[in-house]
Amino acid sequence: MYTNPQVIEFVTRHTVPVRVHARENHEAFAALGDRFDAHWTPTTLLVDAGGTERHRIEGFLPADQFLPQLALGVAKAAFARKDYAAAERLYRDVVDRYANSDAAPEAQYWAGVSRYRATNDAAALKDTAQAFAQRYKDSSWATKASVWK
Amino acid sequence: MPEEIRWGRDFETALRAAGDKLVLLDFSAAPM
Numbered sequence: 355m356y357t358n359p360q361v362i363e364f365v366t367r368h369t370v371p372v373r374v375h376a377r378e379n380h381e382a383f384a385a386l387g388d389r390f391d392a393h394w395t396p397t398t399l400l401v402d403a404g405g406t407e408r409h410r411i412e413g414f415l416p417a418d419q420f421l422p423q424l425a426l427g428v429a430k431a432a433f434a435r436k437d438y439a440a441a442e443r444l445y446r447d448v449v450d451r452y453a454n455s456d457a458a459p460e461a462q463y464w465a466g467v468s469r470y471r472a473t474n475d476a477a478a479l480k481d482t483a484q485a486f487a488q489r490y491k492d493s494s495w496a497t498k499a500s501v502w503k
Numbered sequence: 504m505p506e507e508i509r510w511g512r513d514f515e516t517a518l519r520a521a522g523d524k525l526v527l528l529d530f531s532a533a534p535m
Contacts, residue, residue, distance in 0.1 A: 356508050356529075365508050369527035370517040373510040376532040383530065386514055395532040403521035424527075431525055 358417035361424070368428050369400070400427035408434055422452035426461055433468055442468035459493035462486065466499065 355361055365371050374383040376395060387393050390407060398411040398420075409427030411420065429444035445468055448461035466482025469475075479502035486496035510529070511517050517526045 362505065362508055365527055366505055369525050370521050371508050371510050371527045371529065372512065372514050372517045373529040373531055374512070374514070376530070379512060382512070382514065386528065387530065390528070392530050395530050397530040399526075399528040399530075401518070401526040401528055403518060403524075403526070405518055408525065428525065 355415060355417045355420040358421070361417050361421055364421060364424055368424070398423075400424070400431065402431055402434070406434070418452075419455055419457070422448055422455035422457035422461075425452065426457045429461065429464065433464065433471075436471075438468045438472035441465075442472060453489075459486075459490035459495040462490060463495040463499055466502075 356365070373379075374386055376383050390399055390401075392399065392410075394412060396412075396414055399407050400409040401407050408431040409423070411423045411427075415423065425444065425448045429441055429448060432438075432444055433441035442465050445461040445465035448455075449458050449465065452458055462485060463482065466478055466485070469478035469482075479499075483499045483502040486493075486499045490496055514526065514528060517528075
């Protein structure tokens with residue numbers, strides 16, 4: 355997945371990449387594994403500059419699923435720093451660009467939450483629930499949004 | 504744009520360099 359040109363571009367643009375290898379960097383692998391409770395490979399974490407984990411990807415994913423997960427992590431980081439307008443835009447990018455990915459339903463849910471946080475307008479949640487009737491209606495995120503109807 | 508990812512090896516150095524970016528921490532056992 356890290357040989358895919360789009361993944362390389364995304365990783366280079368949005369992250370500072372660090373690799374710890376189970377055998378080649380055993381000491382760092384063990385110490386960071388304990389720190390982040392990561393004891394399986396591949397595990398990919400997106401960590402903010404304060405050292406807080408913002409997203410976790412466990413197990414192999416092909417590039418067309420891995421890339422949306424990275425984008426979801428960047429959106430989560432924006433939400434965590436309470437930049438809700440940016441978070442909504444980033445979550446909607448995941449839905450728009452990677453509509454068929456596993457990350458898309460989760461992104462649609464959090465885009466609605468981000469809009470609600472930014473505007474304090476309950477219509478954001480209602481609209482999101484209605485959007486799930488059109489797309490991703492069988493996802494667990496549609497169930498979670500169903501209370502907003 | 505680079506043709507491959509330039510992996511760092513030191514997490515703390517990456518955190519200090521991150522700024523507005525996120526640190527991507529990859530736990531790997533793949534052949535290097």
